[in-house]
Amino acid sequence: MNGLAVICRRVVQIYRAEGGDVVALAGVDLEIAPGQKVALVGPSGSGKSTLVALLSGLMRPSAGRVQVGLVDIGKLTDAELARLRGTDIGVVLQGANRNLLPYATLEENLWLAQRRARKVRPADVEPPETIAGLVGLLGSGHRRILDLPPGARQRAALAVGLAASPGLLLVDEPTSQLDHDARDEVLEALDRVNRERGTTIVAVTHDPMVGEAFGRVVTIRDGRVGAEGRGGREFAVVAGDGTVQLPPAMLESYPPGTLFTVDDTDGTVTFEAER
Numbered sequence: 001m002n003g004l005a006v007i008c009r010r011v012v013q014i015y016r017a018e019g020g021d022v023v024a025l026a027g028v029d030l031e032i033a034p035g036q037k038v039a040l041v042g043p044s045g046s047g048k049s050t051l052v053a054l055l056s057g058l059m060r061p062s063a064g065r066v067q068v069g070l071v072d073i074g075k076l077t078d079a080e081l082a083r084l085r086g087t088d089i090g091v092v093l094q095g096a097n098r099n100l101l102p103y104a105t106l107e108e109n110l111w112l113a114q115r116r117a118r119k120v121r122p123a124d125v126e127p128p129e130t131i132a133g134l135v136g137l138l139g140s141g142h143r144r145i146l147d148l149p150p151g152a153r154q155r156a157a158l159a160v161g162l163a164a165s166p167g168l169l170l171v172d173e174p175t176s177q178l179d180h181d182a183r184d185e186v187l188e189a190l191d192r193v194n195r196e197r198g199t200t201i202v203a204v205t206h207d208p209m210v211g212e213a214f215g216r217v218v219t220i221r222d223g224r225v226g227a228e229g230r231g232g233r234e235f236a237v238v239a240g241d242g243t244v245q246l247p248p249a250m251l252e253s254y255p256p257g258t259l260f261t262v263d264d265t266d267g268t269v270t271f272e273a274e275r
């Protein structure tokens with residue numbers, strides 16, 4: 001299917017935990033166009049996995065709106081969310097093995113991953129061999145997963161995520177623990193999928209090479225969109241409530257509570273701190 005757009009508006013996610021509630025997302029505003037590739041980066045605990053879990057329909061937001069294609073994730077029933085995950089949205093968890101049955105062949109893994117799509121929209125289901133070819137594993141369909149080298153196994157995991165020809169592919173750390181060549185092959189596979197199928201791709205990553213290859217890098221900081229990089233340039237981002245985050249390094253000089261006057265002259269915005 002064609003690439004799906006993603007829209008997040010003031011998304012809040014609160015986990016109920018024994019020691020007290022945890023605000024994992026504190027108002028995320030984000031738009032991703034159909035067919036775009038976006039790398040999600042940010043410090044540990046900033047909320048990246050939570051955002052991806054919401055996009056994948058694993059849970060509904062505590063507040064705000066998460067929309068994938070024309071679907072409002074917050075309004076779906078559990079059964080509808082499950083249907084979406086096996087069809088329109090493909091998910092590749094961190095660590096290739098978590099996505100794969102090791103003793104089964106690649107083709108069997110793909111066939112299993114297509115089960116739901118075969119029921120819901122059989123016309124869109126492609127032969128496992130075609131999917132394997134898309135990630136550079138043409139001719140490896142008969143091989144057992146445990147006989148594949150790590151790089152090929154990671155691409156097999158991508159193939160499983162793509163098995164139902166989703167419009168949105170969510171990938172957690174696609175290049176971690178791979179050597180240079182294997183990483184390049186994974187990035188090439190993602191690029192091919194994106195170019196040939198128009199699949200929208202969102203990858204959580206700590207690998208700067210993924211950000212570079214994707215071109216759009218969204219930094220999640222403290223449960224919000226903290227900054228964005230496009231084509232190598234770094235931008236601050238205005239959130240839905242009008243706030244803009246300062247780069248963390250500036251916080252030492254301008255701690256919370258610092259007063260600024262703000263001036264906008266012909267598109268040049270100047271902040272002057274009150275000393």
Ligand SMILES: Nc1ncnc2c1ncn2[C@@H]1O[C@H](COP(=O)(O)OP(=O)(O)OP(=O)(O)O)[C@@H](O)[C@H]1O
Binds near residue numbers: 023043044049051
């Ligand atoms: N099931 C949960 N119950 C309670 N708190 C949680 C749960 N899952 C995540 N959190 C908390 O929510 C916040 C965001 O976590 P999240 O895993 O989304 O961050 P992350 O950016 O993906 O981190 P990492 O890069 O380490 O995977 C953290 O404070 C985390 O401890």
